[in-house]
Amino acid sequence: xxxxxxxxxxxxxxxxxxxxxxxxxxxxxxxxxxxxxxxxxxxxxxxxxxxxxxxxxxxxxxxxxxxxxxxxxxxxxxxxxxxxxxxxxxxxxxxxxxxxxxxxxxxxxxxxxxxxxxxxxxxxxxxxxxxxxxxxxxxxxxxxxxxxxxxxxxxxxxxxxxxxxxxxxxxxxxxxxxxxxxxxxxxxxxxxxxxxxxxxxxxxxxxxxxxxxxxxxxxxxxxxxxxxxxxxxxxxxxxxxxxxxxxxxxxxxxxxxxxxxxxxxxxxxxxxxxxxxxxxxxxxxxxxxxxxxxxxxxxxxxxxxxxxxxxxxxxxxxxxxxxxxxxxxxxxxxxxxxxxxxxxxxxxxxxxxxxxxxxxxxxxxxxxxxxxxxxxxxxxxxxxxxxxxxxxxxxxxxxxxxxxxxxxxxxxxxxxxxxxxxxxxxxxxxxxxxxxxxxxxxxxxxxxxxxxxxxxxxxxxxxxxxxxxxxxxxxxxxxxxxxxxxxx
Amino acid sequence: xxxxxxxxxxxxxxxxxxxxxxxxxxxxxxxxxxxxxxxxxxxxxxxxxxxxx
Numbered sequence: 001x002x003x004x005x006x007x008x009x010x011x012x013x014x015x016x017x018x019x020x021x022x023x024x025x026x027x028x029x030x031x032x033x034x035x036x037x038x039x040x041x042x043x044x045x046x047x048x049x050x051x052x053x054x055x056x057x058x059x060x061x062x063x064x065x066x067x068x069x070x071x072x073x074x075x076x077x078x079x080x081x082x083x084x085x086x087x088x089x090x091x092x093x094x095x096x097x098x099x100x101x102x103x104x105x106x107x108x109x110x111x112x113x114x115x116x117x118x119x120x121x122x123x124x125x126x127x128x129x130x131x132x133x134x135x136x137x138x139x140x141x142x143x144x145x146x147x148x149x150x151x152x153x154x155x156x157x158x159x160x161x162x163x164x165x166x167x168x169x170x171x172x173x174x175x176x177x178x179x180x181x182x183x184x185x186x187x188x189x190x191x192x193x194x195x196x197x198x199x200x201x202x203x204x205x206x207x208x209x210x211x212x213x214x215x216x217x218x219x220x221x222x223x224x225x226x227x228x229x230x231x232x233x234x235x236x237x238x239x240x241x242x243x244x245x246x247x248x249x250x251x252x253x254x255x256x257x258x259x260x261x262x263x264x265x266x267x268x269x270x271x272x273x274x275x276x277x278x279x280x281x282x283x284x285x286x287x288x289x290x291x292x293x294x295x296x297x298x299x300x301x302x303x304x305x306x307x308x309x310x311x312x313x314x315x316x317x318x319x320x321x322x323x324x325x326x327x328x329x330x331x332x333x334x335x336x337x338x339x340x341x342x343x344x345x346x347x348x349x350x351x352x353x354x355x356x357x358x359x360x361x362x363x364x365x366x367x368x369x370x371x372x373x374x375x376x377x378x379x380x381x382x383x384x385x386x387x388x389x390x391x392x393x394x395x396x397x398x399x400x401x402x403x404x405x406x407x408x409x410x411x412x413x414x415x416x417x418x419x420x421x422x423x424x425x426x427x428x429x430x431x432x433x434x435x436x437x438x439x440x441x442x443x444x445x446x447x448x449x450x451x452x453x454x455x456x457x458x459x460x461x462x463x464x465x466x467x468x469x470x471x472x473x474x475x476x477x478x479x480x481x482x483x484x485x486x487x488x
Numbered sequence: 489x490x491x492x493x494x495x496x497x498x499x500x501x502x503x504x505x506x507x508x509x510x511x512x513x514x515x516x517x518x519x520x521x522x523x524x525x526x527x528x529x530x531x532x533x534x535x536x537x538x539x540x541x
Contacts, residue, residue, distance in 0.1 A: 002515055003515075003516075003519065006515045006516055033516075035528065035531055036524060036527040036528060036531060037527065038531075039530060039531045039534035039535070040527075040530070165516065166515075166516045253497055253500060253501065254500055254504075255492060256492055256496040256497075256499070256500055259492070259496065451492075455500075470515065470516060470517050471516065471517065472516075472517035472518040473516055473517065473518045473519055473523060473527065474517070474518030474519075474520070474523040474526075475518065476527065476530075
C-alpha cells in the first residue's frame with residue numbers, strides 16, 4: 001500500500017479536493033516518515049508540528065465548508081532555511097541567526113500559505129546558501145538519501161533529501177550556481193531554476209543582479225509545476241518580476257519531442273566533467289535521443305571567460321549581502337562566505353564592469369544559439385556525490401579546481417546566460433547514485449522548457465536505465481557527524 | 489523554435505490515452521514493518537543521544 005506521504009503532490013491535492021484524503025492524514029503520514037528517516041539524513045532542521053496540525057485542520061474546515069480551495073490546499077511544504085517563516089526558527093544556516101524566530105513570512109512563504117500550503121518546517125542549507133554541500137555550524141550536514149555519508153548537494157540540499165525520502169510532497173529552493181539543480185540531481189528529484197523574475201525574489205541584497213532566483217522542487221515535473229504556479233505571483237518589489245507567470249499553463253500536456261531539435265553536451269564546452277559522468281551522459285543520450293527530431297552534439301558559446309564573469313558578478317552579491325557581517329561577526333561566519341566576500345572586496349570597479357560586459361556578450365550569444373535548437377540538454381552535475389565531510393570538489397580528472405565553485409560550472413554557465421533549466425532524474429550514475437540531466441532554454445521560455453521536460457520525463461520513465469531512482473530506507477544507517485532535528 | 493500545432497497536441501493526448509497503464513515509481517523502497525520498527529528505534533536513540541549531549 002502507498003503511504004500518503006509517497007503520493008505525488010498533484011494526486012494528493014486531487015484526493016484532498018475529492019474529500020478522499022484529509023490534510024491531517026497526509027500531514028501525519030509526512031511526520032511519520034520524518035520520524036523514521038530524518039535522524040539519518042538531517043534534511044528537516046526545524047519543525048513546527050503543532051502549527052502545521054492547526055493549518056491542516058483549518059484546511060479541512062475549509063473543505064467541509066465547501067470553500068474554493070487554493071492550489072496547494074492541505075499539502076505539507078518544506079521551506080528552505082533561507083526563507084523567513086513567521087514564528088518558526090529561521091537561521092540561514094548561520095550561527096549569527098541560530099536562535100532567530102522571524103515575525104513575518106518571506107514573500108514566497110506568504111504566497112504558499114495564501115495558496116493553502118501547510119508550512120511544515122525548515123530544510124537545511126549551507127550558510128547563506130554559499131556552496132553546494134549542505135552543511136553548516138548550526139545544524140551539521142545533510143546526508144544523501146542513497147548514502148548518508150555522501151553529500152545531498154546544495155544549497156537546497158535539505159529540500160531535495162526530504163523529497164526523495166517522501167518526508168514532504170513539495171519543497172522550496174533557491175538557485176544561484178545550481179542550488180535548485182545540483183541537489184535535485186544528487187537525490188533523484190526534479191528542480192526548476194526559473195527565469196529571473198518569474199518567481200519574485202524581494203530579499204536580494206542587490207536587486208539589480210538577477211542571478212539568484214527562488215524556485216520549486218518536487219518528485220515529478222507535474223508536482224514541481226504545481227508549486228511553481230503558487231510561487232509565480234508578480235511582485236513589483238523584485239525589479240525583474242513580470243507577468244510571465246500567466247504564460248505557465250495550468251495543465252502540462254507535454255511537448256511533441258518528435259518536432260524538436262536539441263543540442264546535447266556533456267560539458268557545455270566550458271565545464272570540467274568527470275570522465276565517467278560524461279560517459280554516463282552519452283550512454284543516456286543514446287537511449288532517449290531518438291525521441292527528438294534531431295540531436296546535435298554541440299554547446300552554446302559561453303566564451304573563454306564565463307568562469308571569471310560569473311565569479312565576479314557572484315562576488316557583487318556576496319559583498320552586498322555580507323560585508324557588514326564580515327566586519328562585525330567574522331568569527332561566526334563560515335569559510336565560504338568569508339572567502340567569497342573578501343575576494344569580492346579586492347575587486348575593482350573595472351573588474352565588475354568587465355564582467356557585466358562579458359555577461360552581456362554571453363547572454364546575446366546564448367539567445368542566438370536558440371535560433372538553431374529548441375533546447376539544450378546536459379548533465380546536472382560534473383561529478384557523483386562525494387563525502388559531505390569534504391567541503392567541495394577539489395579535483396576532477398586529476399585537474400585541480402581553481403575555486404570552490406568551479407565544479408558547478410554546468411549549472412552556473414546557464415545562470416550567467418539568465419537561462420531557465422529543469423533538472424530531471426535520469427537513472428543512476430556509474431556509482432549507483434541518482435544521475436540528473438538539465439533541460440535548458442533561454443530566459444522567458446519557462447513554459448516551453450517545462451513542456452519539454454514533462455514529455456521527456458515520460459520517455460525516461462519507460463526504461464529501467466533512465467527511470468527515477470528511489471532510495472531504500474532499509475539501508476539508512478546512523479551517522480555520527482549529523483545532529484538530530486532541532487525544535488523551533 | 490518548432491511550433492506545436494493543435495493537431496500534434498491532440499495526437500499526443502491520444503497517445504497518452506492509449507498508453508499501457510504503468511505504475512508510477514514513487515514509493516519509497518524497503519518500507520516494511522520490520523524496517524519501520526528498526527528505524528523508529530534508531531530515531532529514538534538519536535534523539536536520546538542529542539538530549540544527552
